[in-house]
Structures are given as structure tokens and as C-alpha cells.
Amino acid sequence: MTDQQDAPPEPSTRHGRARPPEHLSNRPGWDCSICGAEWPCATARKTLLKEFSVFRSTLIYYMATQMYDAFGDLVSAGQLAPDNLFERFVAWARFAPKDPDGPPSDRFPA
Numbered sequence: 001m002t003d004q005q006d007a008p009p010e011p012s013t014r015h016g017r018a019r020p021p022e023h024l025s026n027r028p029g030w031d032c033s034i035c036g037a038e039w040p041c042a043t044a045r046k047t048l049l050k051e052f053s054v055f056r057s058t059l060i061y062y063m064a065t066q067m068y069d070a071f072g073d074l075v076s077a078g079q080l081a082p083d084n085l086f087e088r089f090v091a092w093a094r095f096a097p098k099d100p101d102g103p104p105s106d107r108f109p110a
């Protein structure tokens with residue numbers, strides 16, 4: 001085996017597929033690290049719905065923990081916590097359509 005064969009694949013080409021950049025939260029401001037929108041941005045929501053498609057309740061639990069982390073970060077930075085944190089972090093996941101590529105929910109559009 002050569003050194004080249006022992007080297008792990010680059011993260012962006014793992015499994016032979018190029019992976020698009022992930023839309024992650026950028027703490028402590030909680031904007032998207034890629035598009036700059038409030039996190040979870042529309043792309044992050046779609047990705048989360050796909051990743052947790054079988055475990056919607058786990059997604060809601062995960063997003064609730066993210067909401068509490070965001071609340072703590074924003075308040076500790078001296079900002080007033082936005083009054084839409086629940087809708088921004090949790091409610092969209094509860095009412096999102098099962099198919100993230102399908103039509104958006106009319107209750108909490110992306």
C-alpha cells in the first residue's frame with residue numbers, strides 16, 4: 001500500500017460525491033454560516049427535515065435544544081431575545097410537510 005492509498009478521502013469528496021457546504025448556525029449570532037439568513041435558514045430546514053425524516057419528534061427535541069442555546073447566547077450578548085424564537089426553531093419543524101421537496105406548509109412557510 002502506498003501513502004496515497006492510506007490517506008482518508010477529502011471530506012468534500014467522501015463516497016465519491018462532492019458535498020455542498022452545510023448551512024450551519026454561526027454562534028453566537030445564530031445566523032447561517034453560508035447564506036447569512038437567520039438559522040435555520042430555508043436550506044438548513046430542508047436538510048434537517050431530510051436527515052430526521054423518520055424521526056420528526058427527535059428533530060423537534062433537537063431544535064428545542066438549539067432554541068435554548070440561542071436564547072442563552074443572545075441574552076448573554078446583551079441582546080433582547082427575539083420574540084419569535086419558538087416559531088423560528090421549533091414550530092416550523094412540527095408543522096412542516098413530510099416531504100421537504102413538496103409544497104411548503106401554509107402554517108409556517110420556509
Ligand SMILES: [Zn+2]
Pocket residue numbers: 023024032033034035036037041042043044
Ligand atoms: Zn443558509
